[in-house]
Amino acid sequence: KAGVTQTPRYLIKTRGQQVTLSCSPISGHRSVSWYQQTPGQGLQFLFEYFSETQRNKGNFPGRFSGRQFSNSRSEMNVSTLELGDSALYLCASRWEGIRNEQFFGPGTRLTVL
Amino acid sequence: SQKIEQNSEALNIQEGKTATLTCNYTNYSPAYLQWYRQDPGRGPVFLLLIRENEKEKRKERLKVTFDTTLKQSLFHITASQPADSATYLCALDMDSNYQLIWGAGTKLIIKP
Numbered sequence: 001k002a003g004v005t006q007t008p009r010y011l012i013k014t015r016g017q018q019v020t021l022s023c024s025p026i027s028g029h030r031s032v033s034w035y036q037q038t039p040g041q042g043l044q045f046l047f048e049y050f051s052e053t054q055r056n057k058g059n060f061p062g063r064f065s066g067r068q069f070s071n072s073r074s075e076m077n078v079s080t081l082e083l084g085d086s087a088l089y090l091c092a093s094r095w096e097g098i099r100n101e102q103f104f105g106p107g108t109r110l111t112v113l
Numbered sequence: 114s115q116k117i118e119q120n121s122e123a124l125n126i127q128e129g130k131t132a133t134l135t136c137n138y139t140n141y142s143p144a145y146l147q148w149y150r151q152d153p154g155r156g157p158v159f160l161l162l163i164r165e166n167e168k169e170k171r172k173e174r175l176k177v178t179f180d181t182t183l184k185q186s187l188f189h190i191t192a193s194q195p196a197d198s199a200t201y202l203c204a205l206d207m208d209s210n211y212q213l214i215w216g217a218g219t220k221l222i223i224k225p
Contacts, residue, residue: 004156035215040121042217043157043202056212090156101147102213104156 004093004105012111018079021108025072025093032074037088049074086112115140119216126193126223134188134219136203142181143205148188151200193223
């Protein structure tokens, strides 16, 4: 099976712009989670989607949004970018079982100038 | 709210020795605890999952323990190799929602 893929891998934007990141989960996985990772902060949970519905949401401002399509692919959008949004954005998918392991993509490195 | 502590300082271990990493948490014990490995510039990779009622779990050179009294999980790598050098993350599953709570990770360096 192909792993989780994320596009683009690298992105440079300027403050005030908006960005859309894409994630394709492993075939058959309907749960997709998004995380933000910055040095020393660990993984910060953004949101999880399951069957096109947002099932859980972390403590991020409304500038961060997402959606999931019927084929389980997911997109994440950040509007009005701030310097502090520079981070590695990771997407993870998992099987039906809640307790199962998460499979991560390689991430999108976003730099905001 | 639940907090997780992993040693923020890098752990330096001589090749061939056993590396032991610690994951401490506050408040309530999770139903499940997971360990992941992350290499620079890449996403974390799942290693082991241990349940609340399990004391120990093994997989090849890896061993995880879970002590709900101490509110601690230990992750051991025996016969460590330079290829084991990476950052290791623990994640708690509280069984109350679908969200994992992540530690910041410990960087492990195995010296030849």
